[in-house]
Amino acid sequence: MSKGFATNRLSLLAVGVVMCFMTVAVRLVYLQAVDRDELLRFVDKARRQIVVEHARRGAILDARGNLLATSRSELTVAVDPWALVEYLEIEKRPERRAQRAAEETAKHARLAELLGLPVAAVEQAFVPAMRAIKPEDDTRDGQVDGKVKDRWVKLCEGVDEPTFDRITALNIRGVTHERVYRRVYPGGALAAHVIGYLNREGTAVAGAEHKLDLYLKGQDGWIESEKDGARRELAQFRSREVPAQDGDDVVLTIDSVVQQIVENELKNIAATFQPQFATIIASDPMTGAILGMANYPTFDLNAYNKAPLAAQRNYAVTDIIEPGSVFKIVAAGAALNEGLVTPQSTFDCGITTIDYEGRTIKLPKEDEPFGMLSVAGIVAHSSNRGAAQLAMRLGDERFYEYARRYGFGETTAFALGGEVRGILEPPAKWDGLTISRMPMGHSVAATPLQVHMAMSAVANGGVLLRPQIIKEIRDSNGALVRRFGPEKRAQVLKPSTAATLAQLLTGVVREGTAKGFDIPGFEVAGKTGTTQILVDGKYSTTHHVASFVGFFPASRPEVVLSVIVDDGHVPTGGTAYGRVVAAPAFKHIAEQLIQYLDIKPVLPNPGRFLAMQGGAR
Amino acid sequence: MKPPPAHAFVNRLIGLTLVLLIFSGSLGLGAVWMRQEISQAANRGRLLEVKMADVERRLDEVNAQVAAAVNPDALLRQNQVMRLGLLSPREIQVVRVGESPELRLAAKRNREVFNVATASISDEANPPAFHVLTTALR
Numbered sequence: 216m217s218k219g220f221a222t223n224r225l226s227l228l229a230v231g232v233v234m235c236f237m238t239v240a241v242r243l244v245y246l247q248a249v250d251r252d253e254l255l256r257f258v259d260k261a262r263r264q265i266v267v268e269h270a271r272r273g274a275i276l277d278a279r280g281n282l283l284a285t286s287r288s289e290l291t292v293a294v295d296p297w298a299l300v301e302y303l304e305i306e307k308r309p310e311r312r313a314q315r316a317a318e319e320t321a322k323h324a325r326l327a328e329l330l331g332l333p334v335a336a337v338e339q340a341f342v343p344a345m346r347a348i349k350p351e352d353d354t355r356d357g358q359v360d361g362k363v364k365d366r367w368v369k370l371c372e373g374v375d376e377p378t379f380d381r382i383t384a385l386n387i388r389g390v391t392h393e394r395v396y397r398r399v400y401p402g403g404a405l406a407a408h409v410i411g412y413l414n415r416e417g418t419a420v421a422g423a424e425h426k427l428d429l430y431l432k433g434q435d436g437w438i439e440s441e442k443d444g445a446r447r448e449l450a451q452f453r454s455r456e457v458p459a460q461d462g463d464d465v466v467l468t469i470d471s472v473v474q475q476i477v478e479n480e481l482k483n484i485a486a487t488f489q490p491q492f493a494t495i496i497a498s499d500p501m502t503g504a505i506l507g508m509a510n511y512p513t514f515d516l517n518a519y520n521k522a523p524l525a526a527q528r529n530y531a532v533t534d535i536i537e538p539g540s541v542f543k544i545v546a547a548g549a550a551l552n553e554g555l556v557t558p559q560s561t562f563d564c565g566i567t568t569i570d571y572e573g574r575t576i577k578l579p580k581e582d583e584p585f586g587m588l589s590v591a592g593i594v595a596h597s598s599n600r601g602a603a604q605l606a607m608r609l610g611d612e613r614f615y616e617y618a619r620r621y622g623f624g625e626t627t628a629f630a631l632g633g634e635v636r637g638i639l640e641p642p643a644k645w646d647g648l649t650i651s652r653m654p655m656g657h658s659v660a661a662t663p664l665q666v667h668m669a670m671s672a673v674a675n676g677g678v679l680l681r682p683q684i685i686k687e688i689r690d691s692n693g694a695l696v697r698r699f700g701p702e703k704r705a706q707v708l709k710p711s712t713a714a715t716l717a718q719l720l721t722g723v724v725r726e727g728t729a730k731g732f733d734i735p736g737f738e739v740a741g742k743t744g745t746t747q748i749l750v751d752g753k754y755s756t757t758h759h760v761a762s763f764v765g766f767f768p769a770s771r772p773e774v775v776l777s778v779i780v781d782d783g784h785v786p787t788g789g790t791a792y793g794r795v796v797a798a799p800a801f802k803h804i805a806e807q808l809i810q811y812l813d814i815k816p817v818l819p820n821p822g823r824f825l826a827m828q829g830g831a832r
Numbered sequence: 833m834k835p836p837p838a839h840a841f842v843n844r845l846i847g848l849t850l851v852l853l854i855f856s857g858s859l860g861l862g863a864v865w866m867r868q869e870i871s872q873a874a875n876r877g878r879l880l881e882v883k884m885a886d887v888e889r890r891l892d893e894v895n896a897q898v899a900a901a902v903n904p905d906a907l908l909r910q911n912q913v914m915r916l917g918l919l920s921p922r923e924i925q926v927v928r929v930g931e932s933p934e935l936r937l938a939a940k941r942n943r944e945v946f947n948v949a950t951a952s953i954s955d956e957a958n959p960p961a962f963h964v965l966t967t968a969l970r
Contacts, residue, residue, distance in 0.1 A: 282899035288889045376893045401899035450874035475904035736923070810920050815928065
């Protein structure tokens with residue numbers, strides 16, 4: 216071999232190597248400079264991902280910590296039939312492939328059983344099919360024919376986690392899923408109007424769900440990272456991470472058991488009297504905390520989409536009624552509070568007309584004839600003429616002022632909203648008869664909650680409180696975020712007047728319009744109400760709003776209870792008076808609440824001093 | 833002074849190059865090992881997060897089931913289905929104890945233990961100024 220040949224070979228090799236390097240360099244320049252932006256976009260799109268971490272919505276609990284609303288994961292199970300085809304195609308031996316196919320078919324029957332579907336429906340889902348798409352979008356399978364493999368055939372929605380675990384254990388080829396969070400209401404219809412619900416789109420529609428959405432919903436987080444070819448996250452490439460902040464839990468003042476007692480009674484009322492609507496409210500008079508609030512008709516929160524809109528209304532705050540004789544607490548309380556009368560002051564309730572401010576006014580009718588009645592008798596027997604005379608003693612302005620102080624004509628500031636103000640016109644807009652009709656609860660309209668809170672003011676020593684429905688807000692770790700205490704709105708009566716009026720109201724069940732509905736030892740104080748309903752502009756004689764609003768024990772009230780029944784029909788015929796329709800329900804609920812809330816009876820005063828001796832140190 | 837031979841310098845250069853190669857190789861391998869460890873730790877963390885989310889999900893599921901099982905309506909239904917006949921008590925059935933049950937039980941136990949007996953005269957109109965108590969341990 217000559218030396219020149221060797222030199223040429225080395226030169227050729229060197230040129231070859233240089234050429235290779237040049238090629239690599241040119242390619243690098245091409246990739247790094249010319250195509251850089253496009254390639255970066257591609258890589259970014261292919262590898263980078265932003266995963267949204269959904270915050271868990273807070274729960275709604277009752278005052279004792281029982282779950283009223285919570286979030287639960289549910290799965291939508293679907294089938295990718297092509298995955299099964301590809302799995303079988305991997306196996307080249309026909310007999311082994313047939314064996315695999317048989318094994319999978321056997322699993323499909325078990326899958327159908329778990330999902331509660333016919334086997335044929337499941338088998339049909341596993342038949343591979345093509346799906347039509349827009350040709351311009353058809354870049355997935357390399358053939359631009361406007362068709363792609365259908366890899367999502369939905370089998371079943373709303374599958375729970377335990378069932379899905381059993382499906383996963385079967386290891387069926389081609390079964391896929393999507394996990395979604397759904398709101399569940401373990402109590403079904405329990406406190407439906409108070410809790411409200413989330414619709415399928417996740418929008419809070421009504422009640423606490425809607426009003427407290429800001430607390431409940433939390434804040435979604437997100438993770439910016441990269442993914443591999445199988446779309447799995449490459450956690451080591453996480454560049455930014457904002458953790459999700461779970462929603463706060465909302466604790467209501469509602470007590471599930473009280474709510475259940477109230478709702479059961481509403482069912483009885485509905486079954487017996489077939490009313491248009493009915494409302495029962497129970498609360499603590501000292502704090503204004505609502506223990507139970509229920510309406511008829513109602514609906515199941517888990518099936519809200521099947522409920523008519525009328526059933527979704529919280530009648531306790533959205534609808535107004537004429538309060539009827541319950542409104543007599545305004546005239547009686549005001550006259551006592553102003554010192555114009557005492558419980559023993561008497562009025563002639565047999566007269567039909569009376570002179571008032573230079574005019575002769577016709578007094579309203581009575582349900583039964585009365586003669587001379589004391590103020591105590593007027594309250595107990597619900598004398599319309601007596602109440603009118605009490606209001607006349609006060610005069611238009613003062614009577615109106617007291618009606619306002621009781622909370623009529625303005626919203627109660629109910630935290631869940633949706634309430635109306637009711638109707639209470641100022642004296643300037645009154646006609647000549649209003650001063651004689653309003654004291655008996657006509658010419659005025661109020662929501663059941665307004666009537667309830669007015670009675671609550673009598674029970675708690677004359678203080679008008681804001682109704683409390685939210686007890687507290689807790690974060691996802693259980694730490695207290697905010698507590699809601701009693702809120703005083705007005706001092707309606709002096710405490711001594713309120714106590715006197717409370718004692719007068721015990722006469723209603725002892726000897727008055729609700730005689731026989733007393734609970735011995737528990738001093739039930741209350742007021743019946745029966746109002747004719749306006750039908751086509753006239754007061755109907757066959758349609759009534761019946762109510763009984765009261766509290767017990769009168770000397771140390773622990774529960775205020777309102778039963779209001781709109782247009783109930785007495786099965787045996789006759790007028791749907793408050794004592795017929797509402798008072799029995801009041802008594803039945805009260806008897807149950809006494810046991811559940813451990814309300815102690817009021818010991819009779821023996822009229823002498825009791826010497827007590829204590830010994831324990 | 834005699835200069836060092838050229839091949840000794842070359843040897844030293846080769847040696848240094850080798851050391852440099854080993855050092856940089858070690859650094860490179862170390863970096864790769866470290867990245868691998870970071871990757872594994874990150875993935876372990878991610879798996880733990882997934883596992884925690886799964887546990888929380890299952891906890892929510894169980895909580896929802898428990899809440900549905902113990903809500904008053906469900907319990908009333910169970911009462912009917914199982915024919916337990918459970919009813920809330922009526923006031924007439926309730927005996928309210930005004931005194932402290934602990935003190936009452938303690939007094940009863942003391943009476944049993946010390947076998948307390950009292951001696952006094954029978955003339956109730958003129959009671960004595962004091963009672964004579966005798967006790968005996970059992």
